[in-house]
Amino acid sequence: MTDALLQVSDLTITVPAGEYGADRRPVVSGVNLQIGAGEALGLVGESGSGKSMTARAVMRLFAPGVQATGTVVFDGCEVFAMEDEQLRLLRAHRIAMIFQDPRAHINPVRTVGAFLIEGLCASGVSTRDAERRVTSLLAEVGISDGSRRMAQLPHELSGGLLQRVMIASAVAMDPDLLLADEPTTALDVTTQSEVMAILAQLRTERGLALLFITHDLELAAATCDSTAVMYAGSIVERQSSRQLLTHPYHPYSSGLMVSRPDLDAVRQRLPVIEGQPIAAFEAGEGCAFAPRCGYSQPACLATTPALVAVQGGEVACHRASELQGQLPTAMEGGGDV
């Protein structure tokens, strides 16, 4: 047993499909990941890769009909086996979550202040103390006129401000782990930079661990200690962010990096990953990425590669050792200038 803060093992999630939900479709299959106290892990994937479902599983936030197997162990406790009260306390005090669209997660007819103090008041803090604490939290996330903002309604705040409010509310109960599901995707780049800087500061000051979900590999790599890449419901690669950028092991990670346009180089043609991303239940025999992979061989279509340890990380690719050091990276520009 490791002493990680969060240990997800062999997580598989299925959703009902077909008439009356008779069939079940996997959306996450066999995911393992761990986060140590105060550590930040980036989880990168395209639509349908299962990254959001994985994050929700950590808090056991499932829509009706969704089934999960495997284990999620948080600070020594098995989340899937928790009683209701224990789960409520976990969600209230230990793990917090922020989302892509803050507007969908805040009551539009109550003031920002009422939203922010709710959790504190419910745990026995007086309204006046709660307001004082929230005002200083707002200052921490860069909102200096906190008392004015608290009297406002959500629609009076911009998306960037509202995301700061969500972050303040998420850290109000001083959690150990923050799950951030694409928190900056809907924001402008300059606001994204600020929000990421705020998260980095909160991590250092509070020792907060972070699971950062994004479709942007470069953003994850620039802001997290390590980065895991998901494809079709499984993790295909995980290693330290710095090394991922220079030495990707999986052709998919490399493809994601080089297919992004570059701020400095103009390419005649962007190197593309052919085809389109698939969900776990659409994957055929063998490696799920093989049909889109420029390096696939007959063996890739026959058996599913397991996630195995390599130097500095893990990768699920039959050809990882042969391809090591040969996959193009964003650093090299990946093409003609």
Place this chain on the structure above:
Amino acid sequence: MSEPLLKVDDLRKVFPGRRGHDDVVAVDGVSFELAPGESLAIVGESGSGKTTIARMLVGLERPTSGSIAMGGAILDVSSRRAKDRRARARRLQMVFQDPYSSLDRLQTVEQILSDALSLDPDAVRESRAEQVRILLTSVGLHERHSRMRPGGLSGGQRQRVAIARALAVKPDVVVLDEAVAALDVSIQAQVLNLLKEIRETTGTAYLFISHDLAVVNQVSDRCVVMRQGRVVEQGTTAEVLHHPQDSYTQQLRDAVPRPGWSPTRSAEAPR
């Protein structure tokens, strides 16, 4: 420089404020030109007025003042007359950000493209199916997609249909409003390559509206940087992105994540 294809002069759009609020100046004295076959990007963050400009160009909004001229003639973009609208639609087409809401979900791909093709008065009805096939091939789709409805297509395929629809009348200009922003990274690269290829083969000019500087660098010859309704800087894309003259352009550039980047907090209070 050749005669501009599109000339936008001192364009202004003011939205009346809702009760108790001031008027909103969305676009404030914007001028730029687009040469035939050129790709011009309008870059800016939310609230910069870039989408309002696009909407005025295709007649979805009426400018408060200023003019839009195409091929030397002042285009009466505010005209609601069917004849004027058709004339404009033959020369200027638009691709929207969200391919889920910009296509009619009840129509088949063939109907969507046929409707667009029928704007061309010289088009021959008989060869419609063949024209649809050619259009689909030009955007990397297959003939079998013509019988499908948008609901059966992926996001990337839908955006290809939207591009095919815009190209159907062989317009001089296609306005692309955040056309690749909603696509997955791997699909975005495919569509960017497709757009480049189309411009090289057809000579269609693009007005490419985006918040993404890396995308702008890849697709445009020149760019206009906007902030709060005004142009802060314009020039060739290489100049503007690599040697920004305006501090705001520099700020935008610094905020793009890349290897070795770390996020920073600005001194300004958030708005």
